[in-house]
Amino acid sequence: MTKLQERGWLDSAAVQRAFDVLEQDGDVARAVGGTVRNSLLGEVVDDVDIACTALPDVVLARAKAAGVKAVPTGVDHGTVTLVIDHRPIEVTCLREDVETHGRHATVKFGRDWTKDAERRDFTMNAVYVDRHGDLFDPLGGVEDCLNRHLRFIGDARARIREDYLRILRFFRFFATYGRGDINPEGYAACLELKDGLAHLSKERITKEVLRTLTAPRTLDALELMEQGGILKLILGEDADCLRLKRLLQLEDLPEAAADPVLRLGGLAGPQVCEHLRLSNGQKKQIEVAAAVAEALRSSGQSTQDLKALLVAHGTAGVIDGLLTAWMYGFVQSEAQLREMLDFAQGWEIPTFPLTGKLMIAAGIPAGPGMGKAMRLAQQIWADADYQCPADQLMAELKTLLGDKGKKT
Incomplete structure (x- = not known):
C-alpha cells in the first residue's frame, strides 16, 4: 500500500492549513503515529500529530505570520501545538536519540525521516503520510498495521530500556490492536526487563492499566501479564485474572461492566x-x-438486604458491588445476578424523612445522643420497609426513647 485510504481527517481544512504553515522554504511535513495507524486500521482518529523538518522556533514564527495560534507545549523537545479551527494539532521536529536514560532521552533535531522513525516504539507507530495521502514506511509498519501485528522497532530490549513504560504499552497495544498470538520476542523482552517497572511513577502505570482494561482483548493481555509475573508486580498479590474472566463471560454485559x-x-x-x-x-x-x-456474601441477598444497601450506597455503588460479588463468586447463578441487577436499577431509593433540625424541634436534644437517636430512627424506617412518614416515625422514635429512658 502506497496511498492512505481512510483520509477524511487528512483532507480537513484545519489539517491542510497546518501543512500550509509548515511546508515553506523546502521543509517537509508528514502526519505520523497513532493518526496514521488508526487510519490504516479503520479506527477513529481523535488526535493529529505531524512530524516536520522545521525547527520549533521556525514553526512558531511561521504560525505567527499566518495568524495561527501556536502553543510551545514542549519546545525544548521540539514540540509546538497549532490550534486551527479550535482543533489542536501537535507538531514535532524530526529527532534522533543521542543518549537514552529511562523516560527522558537526549535528542538532537534533524532532517532524517528514518532516524526519526527508529526512535519510536512500535513499527505500527512509525508510518508517515504526507498531505496528499502518500505513505512513507521506512520500517515495515504498514504491513504490521494491516496484519495487526505488534512489533518493537529494532531490538526490543533496547527500546524498553529507553522507557520501561513501553512494557505496559506493549500489552495495551496488543489488547487494543493485536490479532493472533503476541510477538514472542517482544513478550520475552518484557518479562526479562519487568523489574524496570519499579522506576516508573504510579501515575504513568495507572494510566496504562486503566486504558488496557477497556481494550477489546483486555483479558488476553492481562493473562499474559499474569503468566509473566507482571500483573502482581504492578497491582499487588491479590490480582487474579479469573475474576475478570468471570465478568467478561457474562452474556449481554451490563453497561457498568465496561467501567x-x-x-x-x-x-x-x-x-x-x-x-x-x-x-x-x-x-x-x-x-x-x-x-x-462483602455484605452480599455475609449478610444475605434478599430484597430487603438489597434495599438496605441501596439506601446506604446508592444505585451505582450497589450495581458495582453486585458485579464485584459476581467476580468473586459470591453470587452463584447468573439468573440471580440478573434479578438483583434489575431490582437495583428499578427501585426508587426513598429519602429519609427526618433531619437533625426536625428532631431538635420535636424535643430531642442536640449532642452525643442525637447520633444514637438518628440511627434508631433509621432502623425504625428500615423495619417499616422505608415507608414510614415523618410524623409517625417521630412518634415511634420518641416512644422508644422514652421507654429506654424508663429502663435506665
Whole structure:
C-alpha cells in the first residue's frame, strides 16, 4: 500500500492549513503515529500529530505570520501545538536519540525521516503520510498495521530500556490492536526487563492499566501479564485474572461492566489503591463495591438486604458491588445476578424523612445522643420497609426513647 485510504481527517481544512504553515522554504511535513495507524486500521482518529523538518522556533514564527495560534507545549523537545479551527494539532521536529536514560532521552533535531522513525516504539507507530495521502514506511509498519501485528522497532530490549513504560504499552497495544498470538520476542523482552517497572511513577502505570482494561482483548493481555509475573508486580498479590474472566463471560454485559475502575477493583481487590495513583473518587468506587460485595456474601441477598444497601450506597455503588460479588463468586447463578441487577436499577431509593433540625424541634436534644437517636430512627424506617412518614416515625422514635429512658 502506497496511498492512505481512510483520509477524511487528512483532507480537513484545519489539517491542510497546518501543512500550509509548515511546508515553506523546502521543509517537509508528514502526519505520523497513532493518526496514521488508526487510519490504516479503520479506527477513529481523535488526535493529529505531524512530524516536520522545521525547527520549533521556525514553526512558531511561521504560525505567527499566518495568524495561527501556536502553543510551545514542549519546545525544548521540539514540540509546538497549532490550534486551527479550535482543533489542536501537535507538531514535532524530526529527532534522533543521542543518549537514552529511562523516560527522558537526549535528542538532537534533524532532517532524517528514518532516524526519526527508529526512535519510536512500535513499527505500527512509525508510518508517515504526507498531505496528499502518500505513505512513507521506512520500517515495515504498514504491513504490521494491516496484519495487526505488534512489533518493537529494532531490538526490543533496547527500546524498553529507553522507557520501561513501553512494557505496559506493549500489552495495551496488543489488547487494543493485536490479532493472533503476541510477538514472542517482544513478550520475552518484557518479562526479562519487568523489574524496570519499579522506576516508573504510579501515575504513568495507572494510566496504562486503566486504558488496557477497556481494550477489546483486555483479558488476553492481562493473562499474559499474569503468566509473566507482571500483573502482581504492578497491582499487588491479590490480582487474579479469573475474576475478570468471570465478568467478561457474562452474556449481554451490563453497561457498568465496561467501567475500567470496576474491572480494576474486581481484578485486584481494594488493596490495589496502594499500588496505583487513583483519584479519591476512584478509590471510593472500589472500596464501596468491595464493601457491598462483602455484605452480599455475609449478610444475605434478599430484597430487603438489597434495599438496605441501596439506601446506604446508592444505585451505582450497589450495581458495582453486585458485579464485584459476581467476580468473586459470591453470587452463584447468573439468573440471580440478573434479578438483583434489575431490582437495583428499578427501585426508587426513598429519602429519609427526618433531619437533625426536625428532631431538635420535636424535643430531642442536640449532642452525643442525637447520633444514637438518628440511627434508631433509621432502623425504625428500615423495619417499616422505608415507608414510614415523618410524623409517625417521630412518634415511634420518641416512644422508644422514652421507654429506654424508663429502663435506665
